[in-house]
Amino acid sequence: MFGRRKLSKHLLPWHEEIAPRLADIPLFDGLKPRAFEDITPHIEWITLPGGRTLMHEGEIGDALYLVATGALGVLVSDEDGRQEILTKITAGGTVGEMSLITDEPRSATLVALRDTELFRIEEDPFNDLKKKHPQIIENLLGVVARRLAETTRREDTVHKVKNFCIIPAAASVPCTDLVNQIEEELKRRGSAAYLCRDEQRTESSDWFRRIEKNHDFVLYHAHPRADAWTRLCLRQADRIFLLIGKTAQSHKSRLTQLLMNRYRNQVELVFLQRDEAEMPQTRKRWLDEFKSRHHHHVRIGNKRDIQRLTRHITGDAVGLVLGGGGARGFAHLGVIRALREKGIHFDMLGGTSMGAIVAAGLGCEWKDDELEERMREAFVKMDPLNDYTVPRIALIRGRKVTALLKETFGDRSIEDLWRHYFCVSSDLTAGKTAVHRRGELWRALRASVAIPGILPPVARNGHVLVDGAVMNNFPADIMAEFGRGPIIGIDVEGNHTVTAERNTAEESNWRTMDALKPTDPGIINVLMRAGTVNSEAQSKQSRQHVDIYFVPPVDNIGIRDWTAFDQAIEAGYEHAQGVIERVPGLFEF
Numbered sequence: 001m002f003g004r005r006k007l008s009k010h011l012l013p014w015h016e017e018i019a020p021r022l023a024d025i026p027l028f029d030g031l032k033p034r035a036f037e038d039i040t041p042h043i044e045w046i047t048l049p050g051g052r053t054l055m056h057e058g059e060i061g062d063a064l065y066l067v068a069t070g071a072l073g074v075l076v077s078d079e080d081g082r083q084e085i086l087t088k089i090t091a092g093g094t095v096g097e098m099s100l101i102t103d104e105p106r107s108a109t110l111v112a113l114r115d116t117e118l119f120r121i122e123e124d125p126f127n128d129l130k131k132k133h134p135q136i137i138e139n140l141l142g143v144v145a146r147r148l149a150e151t152t153r154r155e156d157t158v159h160k161v162k163n164f165c166i167i168p169a170a171a172s173v174p175c176t177d178l179v180n181q182i183e184e185e186l187k188r189r190g191s192a193a194y195l196c197r198d199e200q201r202t203e204s205s206d207w208f209r210r211i212e213k214n215h216d217f218v219l220y221h222a223h224p225r226a227d228a229w230t231r232l233c234l235r236q237a238d239r240i241f242l243l244i245g246k247t248a249q250s251h252k253s254r255l256t257q258l259l260m261n262r263y264r265n266q267v268e269l270v271f272l273q274r275d276e277a278e279m280p281q282t283r284k285r286w287l288d289e290f291k292s293r294h295h296h297h298v299r300i301g302n303k304r305d306i307q308r309l310t311r312h313i314t315g316d317a318v319g320l321v322l323g324g325g326g327a328r329g330f331a332h333l334g335v336i337r338a339l340r341e342k343g344i345h346f347d348m349l350g351g352t353s354m355g356a357i358v359a360a361g362l363g364c365e366w367k368d369d370e371l372e373e374r375m376r377e378a379f380v381k382m383d384p385l386n387d388y389t390v391p392r393i394a395l396i397r398g399r400k401v402t403a404l405l406k407e408t409f410g411d412r413s414i415e416d417l418w419r420h421y422f423c424v425s426s427d428l429t430a431g432k433t434a435v436h437r438r439g440e441l442w443r444a445l446r447a448s449v450a451i452p453g454i455l456p457p458v459a460r461n462g463h464v465l466v467d468g469a470v471m472n473n474f475p476a477d478i479m480a481e482f483g484r485g486p487i488i489g490i491d492v493e494g495n496h497t498v499t500a501e502r503n504t505a506e507e508s509n510w511r512t513m514d515a516l517k518p519t520d521p522g523i524i525n526v527l528m529r530a531g532t533v534n535s536e537a538q539s540k541q542s543r544q545h546v547d548i549y550f551v552p553p554v555d556n557i558g559i560r561d562w563t564a565f566d567q568a569i570e571a572g573y574e575h576a577q578g579v580i581e582r583v584p585g586l587f588e589f
Contacts, residue, residue, distance in 0.1 A: 022119070025066050025092050027139050035133050042125035047205075050114040050235025051262035054095070057109045061099025063122045067091050069209045070116025071163075071238060075109040075265060084293065085265055088113060088238070094143055100126065101144070113266060114163055114236040115205060160315040163212060165237035167222035167230065169256065173245040173272065178300050179221050185310040190216030198229045208236060217314065226255045234259075239313070240267045241296075244286055246274060260290060268294045270309065275301035279364075282415045287438070293482070297418055308347050308419070317347035317420075317484040320362070321546070323474040324353025324448075324467070325492035326559030327568060331552035332358045333375065334572025335490050337368045342580060344488070344587055348420040350479045352468035355490070356423035356448040360409060360441060363417030372569065378404050379562045398456045401449065405442040412441045420482075423448045424468035424475045428457070433472045434465055469493075472542070480545035489546035490572075492554055548587070550576055 022028050022036055022043075045068075048054055054065065054072060072089045086108065089095060099106055100123055121129070130136050166182070168175045179196075186192035193215040212218055220233035234240060240263055242256075259267050269292055273280045280297035287295060296312065298305045311317040322332050332355060351359035361371045382404060414421055415438050425447035427434040436444035447458035447465040458465045468475070476489050543549060552575040557564045 021068055022066075025068075025094070025119075026143055027066065027094050027136065029139055030135050031133060038132060039121075039129060042121050042129070044120040046118045046120050048112040048116045048118060050112050050116070050237070052112050054110040054112065054118070055106050057106055059106045061096050061104075061106055061123075063120050064097055064100060064126050065095040066119040066121075067093045067095065068117040068119055069205065071113040072110045072116060073113045073265065075111060094140075097140055097144060101140075111265070112235075113238045115208070115232075117205065161238040161313065162216070163218045163220070163237050164239045164241065164313055165220040165222050165233045166241045166243065167233070167255075168224040168243045168245075170245065170253070171224045172247065173224065173243050174300065175221075175243050178243070178272075178298065178306070179219070181300075181303075181306045182310055182313070183219055185307055186217045186219065186314070189310075189314055189316075192217040192219060194219045194221070195233075196221035198223075201229050201232045224255065226258045230255070231258075234263055237266065241270050241309075241313070242267055242290075243270045243272060244283060245272050256289075264290060264292075268292055268296065268312075270296045270298055273297050273299045275299045279412065280416055280418060282413070284415070287415060293437075294420065295415065304345075305418075308345070311345075311347055312484060315483075315485055318345055319348040319350065319479040319482070319484060319487040320346040320359065321474065321476045321479050321487060321489045321542075322349075322351035322355030322359050323489070323491040323493055324351070324355050324469040325473075325554070326354060327379070327561045327564055328492040328552075328554040328557050328559060329354030329358060330375065330379075330565050330568035331492045331554050331572030331575075332490050333368070333372050334569040334574070335550050335552060335576040336362070336371075336572075337569075338573050338576035338580065339488070340368060342587065346419065346488075348479065348482065348484060349417075350422045350424075350475055351448075352424050352473050352475055353449050353451075355492070356445055356468065357405075359421065359423065360417070360445060363419050363421040364409070364412070365418050374408060376565055378408055380565045383562055396455050398446075398450075401455060402442075402446055405445050409441045409445070414438050414441050414444060417441070422475075422478065424472050424478065425450070425458070425465040426468055426470035426472075427463050427465055429463040433468065433475070433478075434460075434463070435475075435478055474542045476542040476545040486547040487545060488548045488550070489543065490550045490552070491543070492552060492572075550579060552576075 022039065067089055069091055072095060073085045074087050074089065076084060076086050095110060166179055183192060183194050193211050195218065220237055222230040222233035242259065267290055269286055269290060271280060271282055277299060296309050298309055346362060349359040349363050361374060366374065414436060422435055422437045423444050425434045448468045449455065450457050450465065451467045452470065473493055474489065474491050476487055479487050552572040554568055554571055557568055
């Protein structure tokens with residue numbers, strides 16, 4: 001039981017001050033004042049310090065909890081056993097009602113994201129209250145219905161935060177300028193409180209609650225040591241940004257051990273880079289230790305980096321998803337050019353196959369001209385799909401594709417791109433989509449473009465990986481899981497069908513090869529279509545996660561027609577301009 005976890009618990013006598021706090025909770029909405037005289041004798045007031053666990057997944061529910069102040073994070077385990085924050089429950093929310101209704105074990109682990117006050121009602125008294133005040137049952141059904149609806153609404157997947165903490169990993173980390181710039185950016189987006197004074201730690205919980213209530217954002221600046229002020233900042237924060245300097249710092253200090261042991265799910269790593277750095281340097285041991293889903297690269301003197309980090313903080317980071325489609329993917333370049341001319345920024349990048357390659361170029365911070373020239377050099381001048389071989393594994397040897405990717409992206413790792421990046425391949429061994437978020441960039445791209453039967457698959461840890469389009473050609477659903485902000489999608493698959501203008505013999509021999517016309521379905525087109533047809537249903541479902549959707553008219557471009565490079569770019573550019581002109585205020589997010 002929760003009370004045995006040595007956390008402070010106070011029995012509340014009936015007094016006038018507590019009635020408004022209970023009345024603000026939806027579960028008690030509409031109850032008459034005298035009803036609270038029956039409720040309060042059964043309520044326990046619990047203070048849960050930030051980082052502490054309220055309940056574990058699989059436990060049997062024996063009480064209902066009401067969040068008075070603070071916030072709880074709902075954690076679920078992924079396939080690797082790593083816990084991730086699915087959503088959060090803020091003041092007025094209820095916890096544990098489903099277990100009381102169904103008698104099923106807890107379905108998730110709940111952790112205090114910051115210092116949190118809760119009202120607890122044990123199961124038997126709660127059942128008695130429901131009988132005496134039927135309005136509670138109606139309200140409870142409404143709470144459950146809203147929660148179920150929220151799990152299916154796109155907008156509720158964006159995890160907005162209000163309280164966050166910035167903390168340097170060591171005293172040598174320069175952070176004052178960075179924090180000041182972030183504070184300025186926050187004030188452009190609303191009212192922001194900046195708390196950095198040690199004496200504020202003696203203030204009451206009501207004082208902190210008023211600060212939070214009266215501001216859009218609350219920025220806590222903690223010390224680079226595990227002292228009392230730092231511990232308070234960590235307990236108050238929904239999200240923690242740990243600043244790691246350009247010189248080596250220990251990831252085994254008391255502070256980092258505290259973060260890993262109690263706040264791991266809330267920590268995001270911020271690697272500070274040289275202002276003139278062309279490619280960021282990641283301290284991979286920090287990623288290995290924290291296993292954080294998000295990390296950031298910031299040049300303190302680079303305003304765009306500061307703005308990008310701030311958008312991640314406020315839940316306004318823009319995600320760009322690029323679908324696969326062979327040569328049709330050059331249309332991505334035209335749409336991207338039009339969006340950049342409009343001043344649109346891309347904070348997170350994801351893609352499949354050709355879309356993954358273009359997105360990787362954006363992650364390298366290539367300008368439009370450089371991006372287009374590199375794509376032209378790699379595909380139009382080189383044609384990576386013409387080194388045919390005896391088809392024991394695939395029609396194409398694959399050496400040209402591998403050499404091209406290595407030459408284009410060098411020895412970059414995915415985690416060393418300036419922006420958050422992922423690409424997908426299809427894991428034939430496990431029968432699921434593989435998401436690449438770390439490791440050698442060229443190798444991940446090689447897996448993402450390995451069309452079955454055309455290019456040899458990629459082997460990784462005993463698994464066979466092929467083109468991501470086999471299972472997920474438009475991975476907007478994966479981008480949405482990050483819950484960081486609006487998503488822009490560019491889908492170039494089009495009406496990707498295989499047709500023939502005449503009947504041909506249902507066999508393959510030298511005579512039928514001589515009789516083939518350009519409009520007939522050749523072996524490459526047939527294999528490409530066969531290898532990706534099953535992802536159409538997944539792509540349609542993924543489109544539901546997109547806030548702005550571009551579909552350039554590229555059906556007339558063959559998926560291997562590299563010579564249509566300029567035509568595809570122009571089609572994408574004109575399409576994007578038309579969409580922007582037709583929908584004023586399209587990017588007001």
